[in-house]
């Protein structure tokens with residue numbers, strides 16, 4: 001899986017014009033300021049940190065290109081009207097120009113439903129090769145989850161796995177939380193009741209991006225873990241009930257968590273879109289959501305839309321179920337996937353999971369760094 005890129009090319013279309021051409025036939029000149037901001041010479045940026053030395057807002061707004069040439073294949077030389085000259089790699093410019101505006105430059109989400117088979121599983125290695133790590137990241141970024149098998153069941157190991165992909169986020173539950181039924185539970189997760197699909201901690205700002213759940217012991221026959229691709233369900237809702245989708249994407253809902261020493265609230269629409277209108281995150285937890293007191297007609301429309309969404313989230317055609325065995329660890333995108341579990345009988349035996357949160361940027365950064373390294377070593381092998 002590779003990030004979605006628009007196929008493009010760069011052409012010198014006039015002595016003072018560089019044009020971006022797309023395969024759909026559309027083309028437009030490259031804006032002089034866009035190019036000028038990307039000058040990578042020592043006068044324009046600190047070569048060590050790759051950060052700009054000049055505030056680009058100080059560049060003249062009427063900047064023009066005075067000359068464009070191609071001194072060597074793949075290299076572009078540009079003289080600007082502020083007197084500066086820059087040399088650009090056409091490949092690097094295209095790499096950025098062809099990226100979709102809202103892309104994370106990581107593998108695109110691959111929507112899935114209840115028919116997903118096989119599930120993305122990997123044998124855990126404490127010291128994986130870069131190629132193994134890359135395959136784990138591709139599965140995680142594409143499907144939104146990966147199930148690791150053979151993770152040592154020593155308590156606290158989930159923190160080591162989290163640290164492999166990012167930085168563990170400490171919360172009022174601690175860096176690590178135990179999921180097992182306890183008589184004095186402060187959250188329904190710590191009981192034996194079934195949990196419908198939900199995202200964790202929508203009452204935080206920011207919401208934890210990724211959850212890891214590591215099974216240390218499971219002696220019960222119930223307690224199946226469930227996952228639903230919230231993006232796939234939201235896309236289905238958008239296709240079938242556009243008005244309901246729009247209501248869920250535009251209604252701010254307040255999520256709350258309260259205990260003796262904590263009071264957390266945050267507002268978000270159940271379906272959050274980015275500025276391009278693409279899906280950004282799902283915020284859904286029927287135990288914790290409180291819609292503001294809008295006029296009755298608006299609330300009626302909201303409740304109808306939420307019911308449609310919830311019915312699909314709970315439908316077996318979108319849900320996968322699996323038993324987490326001792327040594328299994330599931331890592332999932334808490335902004336895209338909803339998770340839950342079937343109820344279990346604590347009299348059958350112990351069910352003990354340990355969990356932690358990391359942020360979404362960790363695996364994304366690791367993916368890009370590994371891609372850079374693997375490309376560099378491929379280039380060295382080719383030129384050897």
Ligand SMILES: [Fe+2]
Nearest residue numbers: 189199200339
């Ligand atoms: Fe949860």
